Amino acid sequence: MPTKNLAGTPVDTNDEGYLVNRSQWNKDVAAALAAEEGITLTDGHWKVLDFIDADFKEKGAVPGMRRMNKVGNIPTKDLYALFPDGPIKKAAKISGYPKPVSCV
Amino acid sequence: MKNLIILGAGTAGTIMASHLRKKLAKSDWTITMVDRATHHDYQPGYLFMPFGIYSADDVRRPMKRTVPHGIDFRETDVDRIDAEANRVLLPDGTALPYDVLIIATGVHPAPDQVEGMVNGDWRKNVHEFYTFEGAQALAGRLKSWQGGKLVVHICEMPIKCPVAPLEFCFLADAWLQKQGLRDKTEIIYVTPMSGAFTKPVASGILGKLLDEKRISVVHDFAIARVDAEKKAIVSWDEKEVSYDLLVTVPPNMGAEMIERSGLGDELNYVPTDKHTLQSKAHPNIFVIGDATDCPTSKAGSVAHFEAEVLTENILHFIAGEPLRSRFDGHANCFIESGHGKAFLLDFNYDQEPVTGTFPLPAVGPMKLLGESRLNHLGKMAFKWIYWNVLLPGLPIPFIGHQMSRLGKNIPPQDLKTAA
Ligand SMILES: Cc1cc2nc3c(=O)[nH]c(=O)nc-3n(C[C@H](O)[C@H](O)[C@H](O)COP(=O)(O)OP(=O)(O)OC[C@H]3O[C@@H](n4cnc5c(N)ncnc54)[C@H](O)[C@@H]3O)c2cc1C
Numbered sequence: 001m002p003t004k005n006l007a008g009t010p011v012d013t014n015d016e017g018y019l020v021n022r023s024q025w026n027k028d029v030a031a032a033l034a035a036e037e038g039i040t041l042t043d044g045h046w047k048v049l050d051f052i053d054a055d056f057k058e059k060g061a062v063p064g065m066r067r068m069n070k071v072g073n074i075p076t077k078d079l080y081a082l083f084p085d086g087p088i089k090k091a092a093k094i095s096g097y098p099k100p101v102s103c104v
Numbered sequence: 105m106k107n108l109i110i111l112g113a114g115t116a117g118t119i120m121a122s123h124l125r126k127k128l129a130k131s132d133w134t135i136t137m138v139d140r141a142t143h144h145d146y147q148p149g150y151l152f153m154p155f156g157i158y159s160a161d162d163v164r165r166p167m168k169r170t171v172p173h174g175i176d177f178r179e180t181d182v183d184r185i186d187a188e189a190n191r192v193l194l195p196d197g198t199a200l201p202y203d204v205l206i207i208a209t210g211v212h213p214a215p216d217q218v219e220g221m222v223n224g225d226w227r228k229n230v231h232e233f234y235t236f237e238g239a240q241a242l243a244g245r246l247k248s249w250q251g252g253k254l255v256v257h258i259c260e261m262p263i264k265c266p267v268a269p270l271e272f273c274f275l276a277d278a279w280l281q282k283q284g285l286r287d288k289t290e291i292i293y294v295t296p297m298s299g300a301f302t303k304p305v306a307s308g309i310l311g312k313l314l315d316e317k318r319i320s321v322v323h324d325f326a327i328a329r330v331d332a333e334k335k336a337i338v339s340w341d342e343k344e345v346s347y348d349l350l351v352t353v354p355p356n357m358g359a360e361m362i363e364r365s366g367l368g369d370e371l372n373y374v375p376t377d378k379h380t381l382q383s384k385a386h387p388n389i390f391v392i393g394d395a396t397d398c399p400t401s402k403a404g405s406v407a408h409f410e411a412e413v414l415t416e417n418i419l420h421f422i423a424g425e426p427l428r429s430r431f432d433g434h435a436n437c438f439i440e441s442g443h444g445k446a447f448l449l450d451f452n453y454d455q456e457p458v459t460g461t462f463p464l465p466a467v468g469p470m471k472l473l474g475e476s477r478l479n480h481l482g483k484m485a486f487k488w489i490y491w492n493v494l495l496p497g498l499p500i501p502f503i504g505h506q507m508s509r510l511g512k513n514i515p516p517q518d519l520k521t522a523a
């Protein structure tokens with residue numbers, strides 16, 4: 001399991017770069033994870049990350065696109081603008097949660 | 105007299121009615137089943153209609169032939185469930201009180217959820233085969249097919265019978281060869297997933313099969329809209345795939361009635377305990393079949409396995425006992441691969457599909473995750489089993505609601521975690 005240094009904090013990740021231990025996450029780690037994806041975090045990004053965090057704590061899963069739209073009030077178009085190519089996977093990674101499992 | 109109401113007389117509702125009528129004394133319990141449809145469809149048969157393999161008569165029977173005896177059947181829409189007052193409201197104002205409610209209203213394709221999908225080209229060059237009308241219209245369209253770009257497409261997951269779009273590709277490939285049109289037709293499979301199927305081992309094997317059949321795959325494609333003028337589907341990140349004929353699977357939504365009742369999630373699926381099948385919000389409401397949010401395939405085989413568990417749990421509930429029966433997510437699907445052959449998948453919440461034999465170790469006679477003629481005969485026999493064994497709630501020999509690990513080639517590292 002790779003360990004790396006992000007924003008001065010050592011964090012454990014899986015092979016795809018997702019944190020394996022959310023307690024190692026903080027806002028600076030998020031910014032560093034975002035930078036790896038070429039993203040600079042703005043208020044718009046934080047609205048998404050905060051929703052994922054709150055929803056994960058309630059439901060135990062990273063919300064899907066439709067849930068982001070309907071419950072989080074975040075349109076798909078915005079998500080693609082904020083997190084290009086695979087917004088859910090990227091936003092999940094930056095928020096320190098696991099890669100969303102594809103539905104059956 | 106007590107009332108048990110079942111909403112939806114599809115696969116799951118009908119099986120539950122069959123089981124419960126045998127278990128609950130007529131002198132104590134009225135069982136009412138409500139459905140707006142005049143017919144019961146064998147939905148797996150929709151897949152075969154576009155290619156003329158099944159006719160309308162193969163897949164459709166009048167409700168009065170499929171509703172079990174001793175059931176009070178109401179042919180009507182449901183307006184909503186008033187869960188606080190334990191009653192179901194019908195559009196004409198009738199209120200049906202219940203002691204126990206079973207929601208079995210399934211899911212349906214909702215093409216209006218995608219911008220531009222229901223346009224002037226709908227049912228002309230933009231088709232679906234997840235409804236009776238859709239499968240029939242597509243059969244008509246294929247009759248005049250001369251070749252071009254055939255795009256088979258999934259809008260978003262989850263969908264019922266997630267392998268059906270792949271099967272459509274395989275059957276189209278075989279059918280086009282027969283018509284002498286295969287070399288004039290490019291088949292493209294467009295999916296929002298990262299591979300051919302939702303589970304890794306099966307995805308690898310099915311991906312190879314697509315390759316062999318010269319079907320190209322566009323993955324990670326999240327549709328934003330259909331551009332009817334350009335005849336193209338466009339993704340949120342502005343990728344485009346053009347088509348001459350688009351065969352799509354629209355988003356699969358639960359009943360609007362669920363939304364009106366305030367009982368659903370963002371797809372109108374009802375939050376359900378995945379082991380006991382009790383709704384999370386109300387102890388006397390149970391959910392079965394496609395209508396649940398359980399993380400297993402939405403399939404007739406799943407409804408059948410769930411029905412055994414739910415019957416026991418409803419009897420426990422009525423007796424005031426803990427809900428002891430547990431569903432493990434068992435699903436069993438045939439994948440028709442064309443030219444009279446098929447694959448078979450068997451899996452549950454914890455075990456992804458792997459290779460092996462089924463239902464008996466080594467003997468089979470059916471092969472798991474391998475192509476065979478016998479699997480195909482199994483798939484075709486399923487229609488007879490559906491009408492004559494499944495709906496009446498009779499047991500299928502050798503196949504129980506708990507998935508068996510016998511005969512499965514499970515990688516050693518997975519066996520340890522499963523034990
Ligand atoms: C093309 C295709 C291929 C498939 N292939 C397979 C396969 O090979 N193997 C397999 O196991 N499964 C397959 N399936 C899936 C299978 O058909 C479904 O999973 C199964 O029918 C689900 O049963 P259900 O009772 O939950 O829902 P349904 O059988 O869909 O029943 C729901 C019922 O509720 C009624 N209803 C809904 N809303 C209301 C309302 N407001 N008022 C009144 N009535 C209402 C509907 O009229 C309907 O009769 C396939 C499905 C399709 C579309």
